[in-house]
Amino acid sequence: MGVRTAADVVTPALVARLTTGVLGSGTTANHAPFTGRKLADLPESTPQDVAAAFDRAREAQRRWAAVPVRQRAAVLLRFHDLVLARQAEVLDLIQLETGKARLHAHEEVQAVAVAARHYGRKAPAYLRPKGHMGVVPTLTKVTELRQPRGVVGQIAPWNYPFELSVGDALPAFVAGNAVVMKPDTETALTALWARELLIEAGLPADVWQVVLGEGPVVGPAVVAHADYVSFTGSTRTGREVAQGAAARLVGCSLELGGKNAMLVLRDADVEKAAAGAIRGCFSSAGQLCISIERLYVHESVADEFVRRFVARTKAMRLGTGLAYGADMGSLVSDRQLETVTRHVEEAVAKGATVLAGGRPRPDVGPLFYEPTVLEGVEAPMAVCAEETFGPVVSVYRFRDEDEAVGLANATPYGLNASVWTKDGRRGRAVAARLRAGTVNVNEAYAAAYGSARSPMGGMGDSGLGRRHGSEGILKYTEAQTVAQQRIMPLGPAFGLDDEKYAALMSSGLRAMKALRLR
Structure with missing residues (x-):
């Protein structure tokens, strides 16, 4: 086999396939750092395209959230196997779009496989309803549920275009969310390849929308429509993202700079x-x-x-x-x-x-x-x-x-x-x-x-929030407490007047402390 070039890897057919479904009213391009030459022409999204992508994602998210969590998790495990089997394809794309050495590109393959395996195995446990002791033991039954936030807006950087795109999106998907992602245009083909592979693994196509374009144009539009924002990038831009999310009272996680x-x-x-x-x-x-x-x-x-x-x-x-x-x-x-x-x-x-x-x-x-x-x-x-x-x-x-x-x-x-x-x-x-x-x-x-x-x-x-572990998936959910009161209400009943009810509750509170109940 001869030496592969950018033209051998980034063919017109590949670009057309990967960009199918990407909303764009204009055209932009990315380039290869190794040579400085253009790699591909790509769709460029407008703020109106971003709004339309969120509409698509919201409709798809409702159906996706109804899929049992174990079935959603199985998609990640199939994706894990596909990534390892077809890693040569994405290694070429990562190298061409970022200019990094192949061994360093393989770090991204490792990280994505680890995340897919972890959340594919552990998501059902992380998201399982949890019972808690109620205000009155046995009489109050309390369950903590985890509901998906809806549509996550994700802004991904150029330096790790595989791991920091799909790697961060996997826990959002398995938690029942849809994602509208803005990858950096210069490394968009890697993210789009990941999307294609995840769809092959069983993710409904509309659950993951990709929009492309200049950060100052497309980024704020993503923040303006998202139910939660995931951002990786500079501290300066991260502050702007946090301000935009806070103005809408939606949460965000930010991985920013370091020294x-x-x-x-x-x-x-x-x-x-x-x-x-x-x-x-x-x-x-x-x-x-x-x-x-x-x-x-x-x-x-x-x-x-x-x-x-x-x-x-x-x-x-x-x-x-x-x-x-x-x-x-x-x-x-x-x-x-x-x-x-x-x-x-x-x-x-x-x-x-x-x-x-x-x-x-x-x-x-x-x-x-x-x-x-x-x-x-x-x-x-x-x-x-x-x-x-x-x-x-x-x-x-x-x-x-x-x-x-x-x-x-x-x-x-x-x-x-x-x-x-x-x-x-x-x-x-x-x-x-x-x-x-x-x-x-x-x-x-x-x-x-x-x-x-x-x-x-x-x-x-250096940021807010965490990826990985329980925090890395629970941030994409809303905690919901469902409390069922049984036998007697939390108020005077069975002929008790206010004073006797207050005395009964006071005695109960002392007893619960003595029994070391928490």
Whole structure:
């Protein structure tokens, strides 16, 4: 088999098939970061198209919510098998649309398969009616139900177009919702492929609507019609989404930016920490909300760690092929390249030292930038505090754990962190002091993110709400309490006057406390 090209993968027939049913009154296009060339012409939605998509979704949602939850969950399990069987198709699309290395694209396949399996197995338990003790035991029967919110508006980013589109939508679907999604136009084919595969697995087509277009145009229209909003993107845009949702009194979950720290303690295995830092800093060319941008290394092991880490960084292979082998791919856009270049050049101009990388690589592709390690970064430099979202990491040295924890927490962000030590108990103790939604011990990000039974999300400027686990599905539901009163009412009855009723209830309350009822 010869080398595959974009033309071999993104054919007119594929584009026509994937965009069937997408409402659009105009035309837009996406491009391949590896080459800068156009990949496909796509429908461009107007606010009126968004409103029509919500109408379609609402009608379909009522029928979908009536399907028993175990049947909805079975769709996810069939989807799981289809994804693994046909992963080569989506790996090509992810690489072409994002420019990432194939191994990093496979992280998305892994994450989607894990989410599909988890919610396919656990959704019936998460959504099962739950009985609670009523105000008067035996006389008050209380049941907590979980009702779908209706139509979820989802705004998905470009950096993980498979995992952060369908991966986030799966719990919404199995909870009985429909979804109107706005993926980033530049990575829309991946999301549309996921939609086609989920429909093949049994999801009714109208339950998942996709709208495409410029964020400032289509995004607010999605928020304006949604019963709940799921957003992944920048902190600035996340604030706007939250304000729009709050104005309509609908809920939202937001996974936003990060300036994530990795702490290498004095007893860390330096070789393992250096290898872990490569994965943590340069996966998907650093275009990952939970990637590491700050490395804090104990002064006693800093020289050895830096030597090993820099050597590994300089040995990384850049590549554009639709195959395994490259260690890092491309940035996704001119905007990302400009930000990375500006952050590095400004830091160097103000006194920082480049230990590895530090320059674009147009010889490989128009948006490639070398994996870069900086030292001597200080607070006035943009790269010190602002999210770079590229293959750039700064190394800092610390004297003791208190100092390291303080430095790691000295940011408004709180998404992810990493601690490296040979003592697991010590690592967990340090982790508990870090202000981050997920903390990994002897891993950079994958251990926490991949543990789908546990919640994942940010603190502070890194967002609201969680994905994964019970929180990741229950956020797509409304809690409803149904309380049935039996035998006697909660008021004077059987000849009791008000005073005697009050005395009876007071005695009952004392008795329930004495019996340790909760």
